[in-house]
Amino acid sequence: MEKPLTQNIKSDGSYCTLDEYRRNGGYEAARKAVLEMEPQQITQTVKDANLLGRGGAGFNTGMKWSFVDISDPNVQRYVIANGDEMEPGTFKDRMLLEGDPHQLIEGMIIAAKALQATKGYIFVRWAYKKAHRVIQQALDEAYQAGMLGNNIFGSNFSFELHLHTSVGRYICGEETALINSLEGKRANPRAKPPFPQISGLFGKPTIVNNVETYCNIPHIIKHGPVWYKSLSRSSEGGTKLYGVSGRVKNPGLWELPLGVTIRELLFDYAGGMQDGYKFRGLLPGGASTDFLVEEHLDTPMDFASVAKAGSRLGTGTMIVMDDQTCPVAFVHNLIRFFANESCGWCTPCREGLPWVEKVLEKIERGEGTEKDIDILRFHTKYLGPGNTFCALAPGAMEPLQSALKYFIDDFYRHIHEKKCPWKHE
Amino acid sequence: MLTEHEIKEIEKEIALYPVKSAACIEALKIVQQHRGWVPDEQIKDIAELLDMSYEEVDGVATFYNMIFRKPVGRNVIYVCNSVTCYMMGYESIYQTLSKKLGIKWGETTPDGRFTLLPNPCLGDCDHAPAMMVNHDHYNRLTPEKLDEILEKYK
Numbered sequence: 001m002e003k004p005l006t007q008n009i010k011s012d013g014s015y016c017t018l019d020e021y022r023r024n025g026g027y028e029a030a031r032k033a034v035l036e037m038e039p040q041q042i043t044q045t046v047k048d049a050n051l052l053g054r055g056g057a058g059f060n061t062g063m064k065w066s067f068v069d070i071s072d073p074n075v076q077r078y079v080i081a082n083g084d085e086m087e088p089g090t091f092k093d094r095m096l097l098e099g100d101p102h103q104l105i106e107g108m109i110i111a112a113k114a115l116q117a118t119k120g121y122i123f124v125r126w127a128y129k130k131a132h133r134v135i136q137q138a139l140d141e142a143y144q145a146g147m148l149g150n151n152i153f154g155s156n157f158s159f160e161l162h163l164h165t166s167v168g169r170y171i172c173g174e175e176t177a178l179i180n181s182l183e184g185k186r187a188n189p190r191a192k193p194p195f196p197q198i199s200g201l202f203g204k205p206t207i208v209n210n211v212e213t214y215c216n217i218p219h220i221i222k223h224g225p226v227w228y229k230s231l232s233r234s235s236e237g238g239t240k241l242y243g244v245s246g247r248v249k250n251p252g253l254w255e256l257p258l259g260v261t262i263r264e265l266l267f268d269y270a271g272g273m274q275d276g277y278k279f280r281g282l283l284p285g286g287a288s289t290d291f292l293v294e295e296h297l298d299t300p301m302d303f304a305s306v307a308k309a310g311s312r313l314g315t316g317t318m319i320v321m322d323d324q325t326c327p328v329a330f331v332h333n334l335i336r337f338f339a340n341e342s343c344g345w346c347t348p349c350r351e352g353l354p355w356v357e358k359v360l361e362k363i364e365r366g367e368g369t370e371k372d373i374d375i376l377r378f379h380t381k382y383l384g385p386g387n388t389f390c391a392l393a394p395g396a397m398e399p400l401q402s403a404l405k406y407f408i409d410d411f412y413r414h415i416h417e418k419k420c421p422w423k424h425e
Numbered sequence: 426m427l428t429e430h431e432i433k434e435i436e437k438e439i440a441l442y443p444v445k446s447a448a449c450i451e452a453l454k455i456v457q458q459h460r461g462w463v464p465d466e467q468i469k470d471i472a473e474l475l476d477m478s479y480e481e482v483d484g485v486a487t488f489y490n491m492i493f494r495k496p497v498g499r500n501v502i503y504v505c506n507s508v509t510c511y512m513m514g515y516e517s518i519y520q521t522l523s524k525k526l527g528i529k530w531g532e533t534t535p536d537g538r539f540t541l542l543p544n545p546c547l548g549d550c551d552h553a554p555a556m557m558v559n560h561d562h563y564n565r566l567t568p569e570k571l572d573e574i575l576e577k578y579k
């Protein structure tokens with residue numbers, strides 16, 4: 001099984017240095033892209049590979065790039081790597097940032113050439129201190145070796161790349177909020193349109209891609225779209241970093257063909273549930289995805305199949321809920337996170353999430369009524385898609401609405417027994 | 426007043442952006458690095474340096490949770506309170522820390538040694554429960570492991 005994304009990740013925790021990276025064929029793709037390929041040709045290759053964005057929304061990366069107007073050489077354009085990774089349950093970009101920084105840098109160089117962008121930023125969340133050090137060291141190495149800066153690889157193309165370390169807040173991961181944050185402002189999202197491809201950082205055309213997305217690019221350029229698509233078990237190209245956390249025997253992170261089933265991940269890789277715990281449900285791709293349950297275990301973990309099952313692949317890092325965890329408390333924990341992290345720009349999100357949190361707390365304490373269920377249901381619509389500036393609030397509603405579907409009996413037990421059945425005094 | 430050293434570092438950041446105010450977050454980070462937190466007076470100084478109003482800089486400073494507008498202890502403990510760590514028992518980690526240090530969320534020990542804060546997912550979910558002390562990650566925590574960890578921070 002080929003594992004292009006993680007082939008250089010070492011088990012001792014040290015990062016793959018420039019020398020090691022080059023010894024393994026690193027920067028050959030960037031050299032080829034910079035010296036031999038036309039920008040449109042790079043974008044078309046990425047499009048043909050059907051690489052879908054790994055940040056959660058699953059948009060075709062080459063298609064996104066093709067929206068950038070590259071005709072005027074005097075316009076400043078930017079490429080940005082989104083390494084905010086604050087979605088609870090998500091720990092995949094961390095491995096790529098800490099273990100193989102040059103893979104990311106190479107992917108960004110190729111993107112820069114395709115988009116005729118001469119400046120870029122790697123945006124990394126506050127908590128990933130080791131990644132800050134590793135990325136900075138790798139950037140220094142790449143500048144010294146002439147892969148970043150002026151006239152890279154001896155060409156007439158120049159590309160400057162910087163690290164930006166964040167100072168907290170989940171909303172910074174939303175691409176337009178991230179752009180505001182890079183501009184030194186409060187990280188409120190921007191109204192769209194215009195999309196960043198047209199008007200992004202400092203009003204200039206900008207592409208924001210997830211860290212894992214960029215890491216795929218060198219391999220696509222090196223081996224071509226046909227090879228890339230052959231890595232996958234679905235029509236969506238490539239491999240994917242999949243994670244499992246919760247009460248399983250062997251929680252972890254694996255690079256696997258896109259489209260492995262939930263059952264394989266849960267049992268073959270994560271080893272099944274710990275002794276004494278039973279499976280109840282899971283969020284397939286982080287905190288803002290809908291619950292899936294037993295009947296969905298044979299769903300392939302690709303964007304289209306998980307959507308068909310009623311959820312989203314999201315970040316591909318699943319959170320498993322066991323039978324000794326109270327589903328109301330589980331959802332309450334998630335909603336508290338989203339309520340705290342709301343940027344406060346739109347009323348439904350700013351006012352609605354704390355309200356939902358209070359209602360859930362009340363139900364969990366055993367003081368809820370049947371009417372509270374109606375209030376929760378109302379909010380899943382009111383905070384749903386289309387009513388807010390960004391996807392934070394609709395994302396928050398996904399685990400709630402599906403919990404009300406699959407675990408509604410547990411909500412009613414709290415109401416009727418006037419206590420949390422999971423709490424023993 | 427900002428120290429000369431602080432001003433120099435901030436000016437280096439200003440040079441990287443097309444507008445001065447874009448260096449605002451970097452400036453706050455620099456001040457916090459030197460002082461542990463960002464006092465009102467330095468908000469004013471940064472505003473002057475970057476041609477911004479006090480309110481603009483304060484608005485940015487209060488938006489981001491890793492910019493401290495109040496003094497914190499010499500060491501800050503960040504306990505992950507997100508969903509996987511909830512299932513894997515962060516509450517017992519918090520209870521134990523709280524009892525040992527005699528403080529609750531958001532408080533600082535009287536000797537100024539520790540501040541205790543909740544923090545969303547630290548990206549360590551496969552080794553939950555997790556926490557950070559200053560820049561260091563700790564995971565697969567149990568209440569028994571905490572004494573040894575706290576010992577390292579004076």
Ligand SMILES: Cc1cc2nc3c(=O)[nH]c(=O)nc-3n(C[C@H](O)[C@H](O)[C@H](O)COP(=O)(O)O)c2cc1C
Nearest residue numbers: 053054055082084085086173174175209210213391
């Ligand atoms: C509240 C919120 C948080 C987000 N956080 C992240 C994040 O941490 N990392 C990320 O890559 N994308 C995140 N996204 C998605 C980004 O807005 C954007 O779609 C993504 O970076 C695009 O990259 P991709 O096309 O490579 O997936 C977030 C979106 C929302 C609404």
Ligand code: SF4
Nearest residue numbers: 343345346349388390
């Ligand atoms: S949905 Fe919430 S987080 Fe998104 S812009 Fe509105 S208030 Fe901010």
Ligand code: FES
Nearest residue numbers: 505510547549550
């Ligand atoms: S939920 Fe605690 S580290 Fe991710």
